[in-house]
Amino acid sequence: MIQFFHVYKAYPGDPPVLSDINLSVEKGEFVFLTGPSGAGKTTLLKLIFCAEKATKGQILVGGRNIARIRESAVPYLRRNIGVVFQDFKLLPHRTVEDNVSFTLDVLGVPRAEARDKVRRMLKLVGLEHKADSFPLRLSGGEQQRVVIARALVNDPTILLADEPTGNLDPALTVEIMDLLTQVNIRGTTVVVATHDATLLSRYQKRTVGLERGQIVSDEDGVKAARRMVV
Amino acid sequence: MSALAKTRYFWRSAAVGLKHSPFVHFIAVTTIAIALFSAGLARGSARVLDNLLASLGGEVEVTVYLAPELGQDEAHGVRARVEELSQGQVTLVPPDAALERLRTELGDLGEALSELPENPLPAALELRVPPEQRTPEALQALAKELRALPGVSGVDYGEQAVERLTAIARALRFGALVAFVVVLGATVVIVAATLQLAIYSRREEIEIQKLVGATDRFVKAPFLLEGLLQGLLGAGVALLGLWAFGRLVGPTLGSLFAFLLGPGVAAPWVEPRLVLELVGAGCGLGLGGSFVAVGRFLRV
Numbered sequence A: 001m002i003q004f005f006h007v008y009k010a011y012p013g014d015p016p017v018l019s020d021i022n023l024s025v026e027k028g029e030f031v032f033l034t035g036p037s038g039a040g041k042t043t044l045l046k047l048i049f050c051a052e053k054a055t056k057g058q059i060l061v062g063g064r065n066i067a068r069i070r071e072s073a074v075p076y077l078r079r080n081i082g083v084v085f086q087d088f089k090l091l092p093h094r095t096v097e098d099n100v101s102f103t104l105d106v107l108g109v110p111r112a113e114a115r116d117k118v119r120r121m122l123k124l125v126g127l128e129h130k131a132d133s134f135p136l137r138l139s140g141g142e143q144q145r146v147v148i149a150r151a152l153v154n155d156p157t158i159l160l161a162d163e164p165t166g167n168l169d170p171a172l173t174v175e176i177m178d179l180l181t182q183v184n185i186r187g188t189t190v191v192v193a194t195h196d197a198t199l200l201s202r203y204q205k206r207t208v209g210l211e212r213g214q215i216v217s218d219e220d221g222v223k224a225a226r227r228m229v230v
Numbered sequence B: 001m002s003a004l005a006k007t008r009y010f011w012r013s014a015a016v017g018l019k020h021s022p023f024v025h026f027i028a029v030t031t032i033a034i035a036l037f038s039a040g041l042a043r044g045s046a047r048v049l050d051n052l053l054a055s056l057g058g059e060v061e062v063t064v065y066l067a068p069e070l071g072q073d074e075a076h077g078v079r080a081r082v083e084e085l086s087q088g089q090v091t092l093v094p095p096d097a098a099l100e101r102l103r104t105e106l107g108d109l110g111e112a113l114s115e116l117p118e119n120p121l122p123a124a125l126e127l128r129v130p131p132e133q134r135t136p137e138a139l140q141a142l143a144k145e146l147r148a149l150p151g152v153s154g155v156d157y158g159e160q161a162v163e164r165l166t167a168i169a170r171a172l173r174f175g176a177l178v179a180f181v182v183v184l185g186a187t188v189v190i191v192a193a194t195l196q197l198a199i200y201s202r203r204e205e206i207e208i209q210k211l212v213g214a215t216d217r218f219v220k221a222p223f224l225l226e227g228l229l230q231g232l233l234g235a236g237v238a239l240l241g242l243w244a245f246g247r248l249v250g251p252t253l254g255s256l257f258a259f260l261l262g263p264g265v266a267a268p269w270v271e272p273r274l275v276l277e278l279v280g281a282g283c284g285l286g287l288g289g290s291f292v293a294v295g296r297f298l299r300v
Helices: A041-048 A071-078 A096-107 A111-124 A140-152 A170-185 A197-203 A221-229 B003-020 B022-058 B072-086 B095-115 B136-147 B159-200 B203-211 B216-248 B250-256 B272-297
Strands: A002-009 A018-025 A030-034 A056-061 A081-084 A158-162 A189-194 A206-211 A214-219 B061-066 B089-093 B124-128 B152-156
Touching: A002 A041, A018 A041, A018 A214, A030 A041, A030 A170, A030 A197, A041 A056, A041 A158, A041 A189, A071 B203, A071 B216, A081 A140, A096 A111, A096 A140, A096 B203, A111 A140, A111 B003, A140 A158, A140 A170, A158 A170, A170 A189, A170 A197, A189 A197, B003 B022, B003 B216, B022 B159, B022 B216, B022 B272, B061 B072, B061 B136, B072 B089, B072 B124, B072 B136, B089 B095, B136 B152, B136 B159, B159 B203, B159 B216, B159 B272, B203 B216, B216 B250, B216 B272
Parallel strands: A030 A189, A030 A206, A081 A158, A158 A189
Antiparallel strands: A002 A018, A002 A056, A206 A214, B061 B124, B061 B152, B089 B124
8 A cells, every 4th residue: 555665855954854764554554653753754654645755765655656746646646645633733713514524625525415424424533513613622632533534534545643642641542543443444544653652552553663764663563562561 | 526516615715715814805905996996097087088189189170271373163173172182071261251260360450451452361271180080190191182282382280289289198198008007017916915915824724725635726716716806896896986986076077177178078987898897907906916826825
């Protein structure tokens, strides 16, 4: 589903943010990207949804080489990728329903159909009763669930989450991670960037470790969890 | 994908945009309205100037002096020839009638003419030139032809006055055009700057749109519609202003300058053609401004 071949990313005048990244994520897999701040986790995610371009190397997403993708084709690629951010990126003046429906507006889905989809998605994330609320009236966990609903409402094949629990307390963190696990069980490939070691031991998923822009470990869930405990 | 759903979304989004930053849009609409109102006034003034020129042109009379030795029959012959060449209205003024007219014009001094041993004035033809020949070039060419006719001793048509008037009209038109272009350019810049503020306040929305897969065209469309709506509103306000100006100030101006302007001054300031022109210009200004403004906010 996602493949990196000798990928580099550097900004002029700075040391490379990513160096010689080789990575393969299968369809339907759940992968944690972990490492300290500045390790390159966010940049790696940005390369997948074309918010950044690789300096060198090839990246395949769904069999398509996005290192050579035309600017005009980027929106169509992004329609297959849901993205969840640590800072939510919700529109404060729009209701929960409108925020989730935003993705469908872009696709030109008729209003009635969009409404049905949004309601179903809000039910999935447990927020159907908050459809008419405004984001600032919600808790952090609820806001993040709205973001997940927005990311999933058009059934993307990949879900990228950048520190999705970074601003949440432990209880809400579990709530969000359980939701992402559910999404993965439904068939969506999920890549979560986090530096929270407790998540890795609790959820026991494949874990790719990054340090100073390089992959330093790639372990299955059990092994990674064991190492965390030790 | 539904084009109708997208179109609905664009209009809804444009309306939300107008509601979201009312002050910014008020400034843009006002700027467009002022520019179009000025353009409409200039257009109306140009029409008045045309009327003025036409009315002064109507007074342009070519006087063809006949040779003194010409008999009455020959004079009529020349008259027919002049009529044929000019396609205008020709009146033969015999020497006696010319002297009588001069006597009347001179008033008390006219008595002095009685002392003359003989009438010094030649017979003349007074020619009212048709409107299409009232340009300096046409008059010059006609005068040259008339001078070449046998039996004609001279031609006079107030050459300098006609040329000056036409030059003044040309200069005024050119000045108005330059001013109009400058005002339009300034308006596009102001509209673009105000729209940039409006777009800036919605940058988060644009960023999210781009992240969920919106194309550049999709992001731009509501802003272009906002510009279009601003242009339409601006044109509406300008037309309303011109209509009010025509109703309130027009009659006063007409009576003040009636001696100069003649017929046509009472014509309405807002005509169907002007409505079309100003609405078109308003849409162009709004679209142009939003097009300039929206480009730089699309990089995400």
